[in-house]
Amino acid sequence: MDMKQQKAETEQIFAEIAKMEDLPARAVVAFQFVPEDGSADWDAFTEALEAQGYGVEWYEAEDDEDEDCLEITTPEMALNVEALWAEEEKLTVQGAVHGFLADGWGFMGE
Numbered sequence: 001m002d003m004k005q006q007k008a009e010t011e012q013i014f015a016e017i018a019k020m021e022d023l024p025a026r027a028v029v030a031f032q033f034v035p036e037d038g039s040a041d042w043d044a045f046t047e048a049l050e051a052q053g054y055g056v057e058w059y060e061a062e063d064d065e066d067e068d069c070l071e072i073t074t075p076e077m078a079l080n081v082e083a084l085w086a087e088e089e090k091l092t093v094q095g096a097v098h099g100f101l102a103d104g105w106g107f108m109g110e
Contacts, residue, residue, distance in 0.1 A: 040099030
């Protein structure tokens with residue numbers, strides 16, 4: 001896991017979105033994680049996340065080109081690149097412990 005590269009990608013994507021549209025001050029952020037391999041522990045990761053107040057949904061791949069995915073939603077939070085990265089970094093480290101890789105994020109806000 002190359003956290004510097006991941007952070008740079010997050011910063012770049014966030015800046016691109018901010019150039020295209022006005023961003024809300026606060027939002028719920030959804031992070032997607034995929035299993036690194038067949039040994040990923042879905043239950044343990046879900047339990048750890050829910051104990052910290054995150055929402056968790058599991059999605060099964062609909063075809064061979066998709067992957068099973070775990071989506072983690074934050075409570076409403078400040079929407080800025082620093083806060084986004086702080087959450088992503090924390091979740092990425094926790095995901096790695098349970099066999100998951102970060103695969104993207106999005107947000108819903110007013």
